[in-house]
Amino acid sequence: MSKFxxxxxxxxxxxxxxxxxxxxxxxxxxxVTTVVRKADILVxxxxxxxxxxxxxxxxxxxxxLYIGEPVNASLFGTEPKxxxxxxxxxxxxxxQFVNQEKDKLSEVxxxxxxxxxxxxxxxKMGIVSDIQQELRKANARKVLYxxxxxxxx
Amino acid sequence: MGRGKSRKPPEIxxxxxxxxxxxxxxxxxxxxxxxxxxxxxxxxxxxPDPNIVQxxxxxxxxxxxxxxxxxxDQLLVENEPFTATMDELKExxxxxxxxxxxxxxxxxxxYNSLPPSLKAYVNKNGxxxxxxxxxxxxxxxxxxxxxxxxxxxxxxxxxxxxxxxxEIYAERxxxxxxxxxxxxxxxxxxxxxxxxxxxxxxxxxxxAEPD
Numbered sequence: 630m631s632k633f634x635x636x637x638x639x640x641x642x643x644x645x646x647x648x649x650x651x652x653x654x655x656x657x658x659x660x661v662t663t664v665v666r667k668a669d670i671l672v673x674x675x676x677x678x679x680x681x682x683x684x685x686x687x688x689x690x691x692x693x694l695y696i697g698e699p700v701n702a703s704l705f706g707t708e709p710k711x712x713x714x715x716x717x718x719x720x721x722x723x724x725q726f727v728n729q730e731k732d733k734l735s736e737v738x739x740x741x742x743x744x745x746x747x748x749x750x751x752x753k754m755g756i757v758s759d760i761q762q763e764l765r766k767a768n769a770r771k772v773l774y775x776x777x778x779x780x781x782x
Numbered sequence: 783m784g785r786g787k788s789r790k791p792p793e794i795x796x797x798x799x800x801x802x803x804x805x806x807x808x809x810x811x812x813x814x815x816x817x818x819x820x821x822x823x824x825x826x827x828x829x830p831d832p833n834i835v836q837x838x839x840x841x842x843x844x845x846x847x848x849x850x851x852x853x854x855d856q857l858l859v860e861n862e863p864f865t866a867t868m869d870e871l872k873e874x875x876x877x878x879x880x881x882x883x884x885x886x887x888x889x890x891x892x893y894n895s896l897p898p899s900l901k902a903y904v905n906k907n908g909x910x911x912x913x914x915x916x917x918x919x920x921x922x923x924x925x926x927x928x929x930x931x932x933x934x935x936x937x938x939x940x941x942x943x944x945x946x947x948x949e950i951y952a953e954r955x956x957x958x959x960x961x962x963x964x965x966x967x968x969x970x971x972x973x974x975x976x977x978x979x980x981x982x983x984x985x986x987x988x989x990a991e992p993d
Contacts, residue, residue, distance in 0.1 A: 649796070652803035659807065663814030677934050679941040681948055682820040683963060691819065696933075745821065748933045754851075755929030757936070758992050761826055770826040774937055778820070 671705075672697035672712050677750045678779035685773065690743050692730040692769075694723075696756060697749030709752045711760065720759045727767035743771040822940055824989070844912055845920045847878040849939060853930025857939070868942040875946035879921050879983070880904050881913040889916030892982035900953055917983045926990035943987055951979035 672695050685691055695712040699705035710717045713726050731739045744764055748757060764772065830836065849871075850858040857864040859874065882893055882904055893904065914921035923943050927936050945959070952962035955975050962979070965972045 645800075649799040649803055652800055652807060656803055656807045656810065659810045659814065663810065677937040679822055679937055681822060681941050681944040681959075681963065683823050685819045686968075688819060743823075745819070748937075750932065750934040750937075752933040753929060754927045754931040754933060754936055754992055757933055758927075758929065761989075762991070765826050765829045768829070770828065772824045772826055773821040774824065774940070775819075775821040776937060776941075 669715060670695055670712070671701070671715075671717065672699055672710060673749050673751070674747060675750050676747060677774075677776045679774075679776040680779050682776060682778055683773075685743060685745075690734065690738060690741050691745050691773070692727070692742065693745045693747055694760065695747045696752050696760070698751065709749070709756050711756070720756075720763055723760060723763040724767040727764065727769045731769070740768075741771065742769050743773055744769050745773045745775050747775045822937065822944060824940070824987075826989075841922065842915075844883065845914050845922060847875060847914070847921070847923045849923070849925045849943075851925075851927040851931045851935055851939065853928050855932055855935045857935075868938050871939065872942045872946045872949070875923055875943055876949060877907045878913055878923070879917050879946065879950060881908040881910055881921070882916055883909060883911050883913055884915040886916060888918045888982070889920075892916065892918055895982065897954060897956060900950070922986045922988055924988040924990060927992055929992045931992070940987075944985075947983075947985050947987075950983060954983075955979045 674695065674697055693713070696709055697712075698707055698709050699717075705717070711720070711723070712718070718726060727742070727744070731742055734742060746757065746760065761772065764770065848858075848860055852858070857871075859871065864871065880900065880903060882889055885893060893901070896904070925939055925943065927939075948959050948962055952959045955962075955978055957975075965976050967973045967976055
């Protein structure tokens with residue numbers, strides 16, 4: 630018995646002094662990589678999956694249009710609606726919205742504005758195509774259909 | 783005085799530092815979502831000019847690859863019902879674009895610039911008199927959806943058409959599709975590669991307005 634006891638006099642504590650540093654590193658990683666969402670999404674958002682995705686180079690040129698069935702169906706009904714920033718708009722207001730967004734950009738960048746359409750997969754093409762017609766009229770012709778990377782099986 | 787000398791400088795205990803950091807970490811983990819700014823890029827045509835009378839331009843049937851989608855999410859590809867997978871649709875589009883049926887001078891020039899693997903592909907699958915003349919100015923992929931078509935199918939078909947073009951471009955400059963998609967156009971070498979791949983084969987996708 631005494632033989633075994635003697636060998637165990639080394640301390641078996643793991644030094645935890647570096648733990649705060651590790652945690653801080655993780656914390657900074659998450660603080661840097663994540664973006665706080667500005668608008669509350671009031672519509673259902675199940676983004677379609679695709680394989681041929683391109684990344685936007687300049688985020689300042691992007692404006693978002695959310696399309697989908699309202700989450701609060703008792704208040705807004707079940708017809709798909711268009712949301713920008715924090716409010717629902719109709720197709721007619723799109724030109725005005727695009728112009729507002731263009732005003733935020735400098736003059737040389739105005740033609741490069743990209744409209745990111747965040748459509749729910751259950752939306753029908755009717756509303757999407759109406760939006761596209763309005764975007765053509767508003768001369769915001771770069772459209773990005775937001776989608777998630779599809780995992781190939 | 784003797785007692786004062788032996789006193790240690792005051793220390794703030796830092797044992798709970800990790801706990802505070804954990805708390806912050808969990809807060810950021812829960813409240814933030816990683817922004818998803820990826821998607822399929824599409825350039826819309828300019829709005830119709832009311833001052834110019836729209837002329838009907840006759841394009842031979844063989845130069846248009848027609849894809850129609852109805853409200854029941856069924857596809858009609860080149861006037862035949864299509865039930866196969868999107869991968870097969872991609873192959874069909876690829877064959878159509880790289881057909882070189884009646885290339886003419888500009889088509890021959892593009893054909894000669896292709897790498898051997900793509901030339902072999904053209905010789906094996908293309909040269910059909912019933913399909914497109916050349917990819918330079920003739921071949922157009924037309925996609926028409928109806929108002930009742932689901933957005934999901936629309937994206938899937940658009941994805942398949944884009945995949946066909948991207949595969950051609952990537953193979954033309956000898957890189958994989960994934961490398962092609964992440965090409966940085968601000969970099970001169972990569973921009974040159976991008977231009978070389980696209981030269982002579984424009985991405986001619988026509989999205990028709992639904993009825």
